[in-house]
Amino acid sequence: MSQRNPAETIVRLPDEITWNTAPGTAPESVEEAVLAGGENDSGPYLVLMKWYPGYFSAPHFYRTDRLCVVLSGTWWVNSGPDFDPERADPAPAGTFVRRVAGTAHYDGVPAHATEPAVIAVSGVGPVHPDLDRSDPALATQRLTRRVRRIGRTVERQWDQISGRGWPRWWPRRSS
Incomplete structure (x- = not known):
């Protein structure tokens, strides 16, 4: 056994x-x-x-x-x-x-x-939990997310300030 x-x-x-x-x-x-x-x-x-x-x-x-x-x-x-x-x-x-x-x-x-x-x-x-800013693929992902966030913020601020909605001459992001 x-x-x-x-x-x-x-x-x-x-x-x-x-x-x-x-x-x-x-x-x-x-x-x-x-x-x-x-x-x-x-x-x-x-x-x-x-x-x-x-x-x-x-x-x-x-x-x-x-x-x-x-x-x-x-x-x-x-x-x-x-x-x-x-x-x-x-x-x-x-x-x-x-x-x-x-x-x-x-x-x-x-x-x-x-x-x-x-x-x-x-x-x-290794998992490398810290941001590695030298990696172009990750930098692109971060930049894309940041641009989307900025776009949403600008849209909200424009709507609040103007009260008229988004201007026709400026492209609005799609959902």
Whole structure:
């Protein structure tokens, strides 16, 4: 009868998993447990993230896709560079969320929640969560989003100031 070889089948029970407060965050805001690899290392990684009620990340993006499964609680997610937690969508336990590389997003758990959300996050590192302004494709995406935001702002301001609507001689953006 064979026995499990701990070098070939690695088992970590829940009480053996070490949770650490994410760098730059307050205690009981978000914690991380690295199970395999690392987000900043080359190759696959698997981490657990624990989001406490009342904490949301600021809008950010990663250089590689992130595959997420909500293990417990409800995680709230949204896309785009404009931070508006009220518009985040709930992702209850069992939900799969894919964060597409290079796209702005934010997430967390609202203050009214009764429990933290625990999410398993996997992908291929390094993820480079900081903006890399030297990448032309990402710079183009950011510029396109910024131009669209500016266009919407100009339209709203013109409508408020003039009270007459958008001038016929200026092209109006399509929805």
